[in-house]
Amino acid sequence: MFLVGIDKLIEIKKNKNKENGMKKLFWLSQIIILSLVLSGVVSAADGKVYRWKLAETWGPNFPIFGEATKSMAKMVEEMSGGRLLIRIDSANRHKSPLGIFDFVKTGRYQMGHSASYYWKGKNFNSLFFTTVPFGMTTPEQYAWFYYGGGMELMEKVYSPYGILSFPGGNTGNQMGGWFKKEINSVEDLKGLKMRIPGFAGEVLAKLGAKPTNIPSGELYTALERNTIDALEWVGPSLDLRMGFHKVAPYFYTGWHEPAAELQFMVNEKAYNKLPKDLQKILTVAMKAAAYDMYAQSYHESGKNLATLAKDYPNVKMRSFPESVMTAIKDTNAALLKEFAAKDPMTAEILKSQSEYQAKVRAWTNLSDRTYLDTSDKR
């Protein structure tokens, strides 16, 4: 259409009746410009730059998690040819690591990066979109999110707040944590002061432990000074830099966060103001950055685990004994049942997850698990 306009301009230029031609020319140029605007060709690339801000729970230069937000913003900038620019504010700037939900809800930030289970005080059901104790592994959970109804349930939970919620990167299976003493029986959990947030904390509390939450900057000191006896953080990918291994040598395998998925949040009104192409660019970039973070977490875990084995021979790898695992698992199941009875939405989510997990776990068992068992003895 644009080229047709040029042709007509040239043709008219040759018109001998100059004044008349010039008049036509003027209106024609107006029409061309107007149609360009209306057609959306110019509105999509009129130099209109959308400047957004994203608030993240993490501190500046936080490895892996912080790389996911930077990578997402970079993809968006490059794919949009600079038409959507996202500035990232880390916790040192906005001073409110757990204020992300409100930032996005109110529109103070168009976007946030955090974890859904931090909002259980706002809406208890947000808890189930990060991971649940004894829940799905990461590939199982991505299948649930994108093909098993997970995204639709998450939308139901978040839409009342005008927030769009998306997977924001997976840590993979998280370790059970660093312990000063070995756990040999359920007895050993009684009175145990442990930093462990979320649903897992409630499970341990039922078994007599004293779960607590402590800001990440104070964790090492708390452990060193026996304010706590144990803590869970993430796993080899992020724990070594924290130094926990120096004061709590027992490193337990995981049960409570088998597939912790971080979260991108987008203010719905801000999203709706974007042109369609930028909306798509944003959602695809978030999706790719989230998947990538899982691959990166896997990579860093393998790498750091090798370092740990080589440079930290004092670390003792353990799994909880069967009696402890059974007690935790049963307590978890009973607690979930309690919550499901209280709220139909909780019941709907848990039903979807448990039915899906049963089905997809049969595949995990037949495929990767059997493959490892038959080809890689240990």
Next chain:
Amino acid sequence: MFLVGIDKLIEIKKNKNKENGMKKLFWLSQIIILSLVLSGVVSAADGKVYRWKLAETWGPNFPIFGEATKSMAKMVEEMSGGRLLIRIDSANRHKSPLGIFDFVKTGRYQMGHSASYYWKGKNFNSLFFTTVPFGMTTPEQYAWFYYGGGMELMEKVYSPYGILSFPGGNTGNQMGGWFKKEINSVEDLKGLKMRIPGFAGEVLAKLGAKPTNIPSGELYTALERNTIDALEWVGPSLDLRMGFHKVAPYFYTGWHEPAAELQFMVNEKAYNKLPKDLQKILTVAMKAAAYDMYAQSYHESGKNLATLAKDYPNVKMRSFPESVMTAIKDTNAALLKEFAAKDPMTAEILKSQSEYQAKVRAWTNLSDRTYLDTSDKR
């Protein structure tokens, strides 16, 4: 800049010296248009539509694999606001399922969707970018591709052909195949006529089997009429529709394709002609579509496995006995060693893969595998 132009037009319209004004107006409108073009604002969205074609190995409406290409093309169209349109030609149209490499190399098609190991006749080293027997699982392999040097090695192998190669979607762990009779010992492999392509076929041949390749449309008949005694295809996600279970009731777990990754190929020259934003849109869309395909494969596998358990009680799930697994594994290792000795590039790829696998497998064992073993007894 565009709005400034409009303002000036309006200002000039008010000029009382009409003819002079009109002349100015004409040149001004020319200048505006020219500067829009020069500034690249319009050139990025001047209605210039890149029309590309993608040739895929698969037939029309092929589930999962064919959905990955459609989803990629749709993301590209939407993110580019229609500036990059990719037409997908399935095998019924281009008539050459295994001609994709040449289509892309020659530029007859700008893109292809296939699997790297199909090109082992062109370059033996292409074999290692799909999956290898006893190799990495899917999360391990994605970590290797994107963070462990895999992409760089793939580029080394493909760049001499002017082809850019990208992951194209993972099937997850593939099943060992459908067998008419049980395999109880290495003896039972001798003389076994089996459709099994790629490196795994060479491994079985060393153990006395008769591997063969047969087009997918003829597989069922070949199995029914005893032309072959066994075959491998994919797994529950795609096998049930083929009907193999009706004539070969033993369904064996996998060893030979623990993480089969399909492949997007792009003609390098065509890629270089795209504006930067479209290049990025294309690569991100391919990446997201590939990851998505893994999630979809996982979903379909879980779903179809449940159907199989419910509706096909005659199917007998088996794993090869330890003696057979050991023989296959040792033969595989010896064969890989042979090939590595022949070609430094093969040696480089295999070293990268085996070192990476050892490291990342330690993490798989400590995380998901231990999690399943301690929380989900079977």
